[in-house]
Amino acid sequence: MDKAFASLSGAVAGIEDGATVMIGGFGGSGAPIELTHAMIDRFLATGSPRNLTIVNNNAGNGHVGLAALIEHGMVKKLICSFPRSADPRVFTEKYLAREIELELVPQGTLAERIRAGGAGIPAFYTPTAYGTELANGKVIATFDGRYYVQERWLKADFALVKAHMGDRHGNLTYNKAARNFNPLMCMAAVVTIAQVSRLVEPGALDPEHIITPGIFVQGLVEVADPQQEELLNRAGAQYP
Amino acid sequence: MDKAFASLSGAVAGIEDGATVMIGGFGGSGAPIELTHAMIDRFLATGSPRNLTIVNNNAGNGHVGLAALIEHGMVKKLICSFPRSADPRVFTEKYLAREIELELVPQGTLAERIRAGGAGIPAFYTPTAYGTELANGKVIATFDGRYYVQERWLKADFALVKAHMGDRHGNLTYNKAARNFNPLMCMAAVVTIAQVSRLVEPGALDPEHIITPGIFVQGLVEVADPQQEELLNRAGAQYP
Amino acid sequence: MTLKLSNAQIAWRAAQDIADGAYVNLGIGFPEMVAQYQPPGRHAIFHTENGILNFGEAPEKGSEDWDLINAGKKAVGLKPGAAFFHHADSFAMVRGGHLDVAILGAYQVAENGDLANWSTGPKGVPAVGGAMDLVHGAKRVAVITDHVTKDGKPKLVKRCTLPLTGVGCVTRVYTSLAVIDIQDGHFVLREKLAALSLEDLQAQTGATLHLSGPIGDLVIPELSDD
Amino acid sequence: MTLKLSNAQIAWRAAQDIADGAYVNLGIGFPEMVAQYQPPGRHAIFHTENGILNFGEAPEKGSEDWDLINAGKKAVGLKPGAAFFHHADSFAMVRGGHLDVAILGAYQVAENGDLANWSTGPKGVPAVGGAMDLVHGAKRVAVITDHVTKDGKPKLVKRCTLPLTGVGCVTRVYTSLAVIDIQDGHFVLREKLAALSLEDLQAQTGATLHLSGPIGDLVIPELSDD
Numbered sequence: 001m002d003k004a005f006a007s008l009s010g011a012v013a014g015i016e017d018g019a020t021v022m023i024g025g026f027g028g029s030g031a032p033i034e035l036t037h038a039m040i041d042r043f044l045a046t047g048s049p050r051n052l053t054i055v056n057n058n059a060g061n062g063h064v065g066l067a068a069l070i071e072h073g074m075v076k077k078l079i080c081s082f083p084r085s086a087d088p089r090v091f092t093e094k095y096l097a098r099e100i101e102l103e104l105v106p107q108g109t110l111a112e113r114i115r116a117g118g119a120g121i122p123a124f125y126t127p128t129a130y131g132t133e134l135a136n137g138k139v140i141a142t143f144d145g146r147y148y149v150q151e152r153w154l155k156a157d158f159a160l161v162k163a164h165m166g167d168r169h170g171n172l173t174y175n176k177a178a179r180n181f182n183p184l185m186c187m188a189a190v191v192t193i194a195q196v197s198r199l200v201e202p203g204a205l206d207p208e209h210i211i212t213p214g215i216f217v218q219g220l221v222e223v224a225d226p227q228q229e230e231l232l233n234r235a236g237a238q239y240p
Numbered sequence: 241m242d243k244a245f246a247s248l249s250g251a252v253a254g255i256e257d258g259a260t261v262m263i264g265g266f267g268g269s270g271a272p273i274e275l276t277h278a279m280i281d282r283f284l285a286t287g288s289p290r291n292l293t294i295v296n297n298n299a300g301n302g303h304v305g306l307a308a309l310i311e312h313g314m315v316k317k318l319i320c321s322f323p324r325s326a327d328p329r330v331f332t333e334k335y336l337a338r339e340i341e342l343e344l345v346p347q348g349t350l351a352e353r354i355r356a357g358g359a360g361i362p363a364f365y366t367p368t369a370y371g372t373e374l375a376n377g378k379v380i381a382t383f384d385g386r387y388y389v390q391e392r393w394l395k396a397d398f399a400l401v402k403a404h405m406g407d408r409h410g411n412l413t414y415n416k417a418a419r420n421f422n423p424l425m426c427m428a429a430v431v432t433i434a435q436v437s438r439l440v441e442p443g444a445l446d447p448e449h450i451i452t453p454g455i456f457v458q459g460l461v462e463v464a465d466p467q468q469e470e471l472l473n474r475a476g477a478q479y480p
Numbered sequence: 481m482t483l484k485l486s487n488a489q490i491a492w493r494a495a496q497d498i499a500d501g502a503y504v505n506l507g508i509g510f511p512e513m514v515a516q517y518q519p520p521g522r523h524a525i526f527h528t529e530n531g532i533l534n535f536g537e538a539p540e541k542g543s544e545d546w547d548l549i550n551a552g553k554k555a556v557g558l559k560p561g562a563a564f565f566h567h568a569d570s571f572a573m574v575r576g577g578h579l580d581v582a583i584l585g586a587y588q589v590a591e592n593g594d595l596a597n598w599s600t601g602p603k604g605v606p607a608v609g610g611a612m613d614l615v616h617g618a619k620r621v622a623v624i625t626d627h628v629t630k631d632g633k634p635k636l637v638k639r640c641t642l643p644l645t646g647v648g649c650v651t652r653v654y655t656s657l658a659v660i661d662i663q664d665g666h667f668v669l670r671e672k673l674a675a676l677s678l679e680d681l682q683a684q685t686g687a688t689l690h691l692s693g694p695i696g697d698l699v700i701p702e703l704s705d706d
Numbered sequence: 707m708t709l710k711l712s713n714a715q716i717a718w719r720a721a722q723d724i725a726d727g728a729y730v731n732l733g734i735g736f737p738e739m740v741a742q743y744q745p746p747g748r749h750a751i752f753h754t755e756n757g758i759l760n761f762g763e764a765p766e767k768g769s770e771d772w773d774l775i776n777a778g779k780k781a782v783g784l785k786p787g788a789a790f791f792h793h794a795d796s797f798a799m800v801r802g803g804h805l806d807v808a809i810l811g812a813y814q815v816a817e818n819g820d821l822a823n824w825s826t827g828p829k830g831v832p833a834v835g836g837a838m839d840l841v842h843g844a845k846r847v848a849v850i851t852d853h854v855t856k857d858g859k860p861k862l863v864k865r866c867t868l869p870l871t872g873v874g875c876v877t878r879v880y881t882s883l884a885v886i887d888i889q890d891g892h893f894v895l896r897e898k899l900a901a902l903s904l905e906d907l908q909a910q911t912g913a914t915l916h917l918s919g920p921i922g923d924l925v926i927p928e929l930s931d932d
Contacts, residue, residue, distance in 0.1 A: 083832075084831065106834050108800055111796070112361070115794040126361060130842075131870055143392070169525070173448065215578050323605050324607045335605050347609050350567075361801070374608065418547040420567050447788045447790050454787065455751070
């Protein structure tokens with residue numbers, strides 16, 4: 001069993017127009033920038049993928065990664081908790097021009113909805129957002145005298161994640177707080193593609209230390225020195 | 241901050257009559273036998289704790305650990321998925337004599353109910369048990385044309401777990417498949433007490449390798465060479 | 481001439497349908513035998529619901545690690561690429577549709593895909609374990625079983641009379657006499673022992689066997705049943 | 707004579723109520739200042755919802771690790787006993803009642819405990835982040851805020867007019883003028899600046915201040931506000 005792709009372009013080749021794509025990371029930490037840029041490369045060469053629904057905590061920063069994906073007009077809808085950043089202009093302008101749709105979800109609810117998608121739980125109840133406008137139109141129920149909002153699972157066709165080490169079976173570890181949404185998104189997508197800083201052979205990772213078991217990963221690709229969104233933005237980068 | 245108890249007796253001293261106590265482990269693997277026996281010691285000396293509701297995957301094996309707890313008449317009700325084992329006589333006899341109550345829960349639903357208790361999710365939907373007698377009396381709902389059973393969270397006053405390494409903040413690691421229910425039960429109890437094979441100082445565990453963060457643990461006690469239920473039973477042991 | 485397959489032979493037949501790299505959960509007991517009969521060159525990854533992916537053979541007697549067991553509480557070993565996880569993650573794999581196939585035993589399988597394999601009725605101590613979870617979520621739920629009960633009654637039935645484990649969940653049954661798919665509420669015969677007539681097979685089956693395309697011969701090598 | 711506390715002083719006051727060993731989440735921005743003012747000998751453990759327990763000061767400029775950031779996306783460091791976890795586990799800590807206290811900023815706090823701190827209305831791009839999660843679950847939800855808005859309007863009100871973050875969730879408010887508990891749908895005054903009359907304080911408050919026991923003097927050391 002070898003789930004490794006030889007190239008970034010090969011790794012993102014299967015993503016179709018109209019797909020729902022989860023992109024890991026919290027801001028730049030844990031954001032799979034190289035995989036995201038590979039989607040842009042393919043779009044610029046072929047016109048696909050487009051009309052994407054993207055799930056991410058944020059809405060991009062500056063002109064790289066997710067922001068660049070939005071800037072190139074590839075994103076139809078964004079499901080996120082916090083569409084602000086140091087430089088959120090790309091999203092903001094498209095949103096105010098009604099060129100992109102936004103589904104705003106509280107951060108913990110977003111995480112739990114993604115986990116639920118991965119765990120086969122179609123709906124759950126949470127106290128979060130009860131009594132607020134983000135609960136409008138949702139089923140409300142009481143348990144033990146307290147009010148809760150029913151939330152639905154969130155699934156995706158693809159998840160793109162950034163991991164630290166990965167073996168050819170797809171077992172993954174992460175670097176520090178770059179873990180964030182990545183392990184959850186691995187669970188919730190039909191096809192999860194991970195970029196890893198080091199690709200190793202099965203057996204090289206201690207079974208006790210694996211954060212994402214390989215069953216949740218369908219493909220991986222080595223990006224030995226991944227870029228950090230924060231540093232790219234400080235340098236005023238834009239993609240391509 | 242130092243959550244360590246000096247003794248097993250101190251660790252279990254706060255467990256009151258009538259408490260709901262989650263006990264980790266899957267069969268003997270990951271079962272906190274020394275903590276369980278410490279409860280029995282206290283009961284034999286003082287008559288407490290008694291009338292306990294115990295949450296465990298099983299119902300004990302032979303005459304040690306959970307089986308001994310039941311044998312001494314300390315358990316009023318058991319919430320479990322599989323009350324069978326190599327030697328289940330202690331539970332079986334009490335159950336058939338109606339001296340102990342049983343709530344039978346599918347194993348994955350048991351795990352998810354405990355996680356929900358720890359995660360502040362009062363209820364969730366699962367396909368498991370739909371159309372079976374274990375769904376009798378439960379709320380049924382359809383999502384996307386499929387039937388699901390509503391299940392409620394499960395919480396406890398105490399959780400007793402077995403970990404491998406633990407630091408004084410309560411950060412824990414586990415040994416192999418002894419992980420099982422232990423990290424979930426840590427989340428779902430008001431007071432979680434862990435027995436650890438090695439107690440270390442904060443900083444000794446790699447933050448990447450911690451399975452249970454210390455926020456879920458209220459006390460821990462070192463048991464350097466913990467017993468294995470399987471070996472005790474093969475030797476025909478009984479407690480005390 | 482084979483009158484009926486041994487358990488090992490049923491397990492062998494089921495193993496032929498498991499693809500290389502598939503993620504597989506084998507039920508406790510008889511289904512565990514399937515792992516022994518993977519065709520050469522194919523390597524499935526086995527999941528055990530107590531929290532291991534890619535476990536393998538047990539170590540020698542006396543050197544078992546009793547923290548390293550499978551769902552049947554037998555000692556196991558690890559293969560390269562193994563991973564540990566807790567029960568909630570383990571059943572996320574099960575319920576979330578991440579397993580390619582689950583292979584389970586059965587008391588009864590009905591033509592509508594219903595399965596009864598956890599309880600023979602209200603007497604004694606009920607115990608369910610992971611059975612009700614495993615029948616939901618795996619992309620394919622297959623059953624391996626004798627074609628009839630010990631006293632000769634059909635185990636493949638029109639409707640289950642024993643307490644259900646799951647509703648409409650089984651898609652293929654490997655029996656001691658035949659391989660049968662469940663499609664659109666019907667048993668569809670795929671393979672049978674060559675020596676057995678369709679009439680004889682039907683007589684030992686509690687619901688109509690439908691035909692759809694050619695019926696293959698169920699040919700299995702001689703295997704010892706231990 | 708102090709007419710009004712600085713942000714640093716409000717943060718200092720809030721820090722005095724945090725017990726040794728408490729698990730604490732500090733909202734992004736102003737509330738982060740609370741961490742600086744722990745009384746000597748007390749060590750709270752700070753949680754950041756993107757997945758760290760027991761983080762601490764950032765490394766020197768230029769040596770930041772941008773995979774090691776807090777919820778405000780600022781670089782941080784680790785203290786001994788730190789742990790990493792994913793977002794679902796992180797919000798299990800939040801929603802599951804495991805935090806001892808969450809300290810948040812506010813646009814408005816109502817006498818019924820309602821909090822508005824995420825949106826100033828329908829214009830612009832809405833963004834919620836973890837605010838609606840944090841107001842549920844922590845054993846104690848406290849607010850630190852100026853007593854009035856920049857144009858002098860009360861922030862402590864009878865009912866919030868801005869979009870709510872949470873219902874009935876706040877139990878204590880530390881303002882630039884006073885410390886006020888929320889009990890049974892009322893503001894209950896606990897401490898105020900000595901130089902400020904009760905009438906003056908009430909005039910700057912949008913709902914009745916109830917009294918219950920003695921009113922303490924709000925005495926805070928001089929602190930620079932950076």
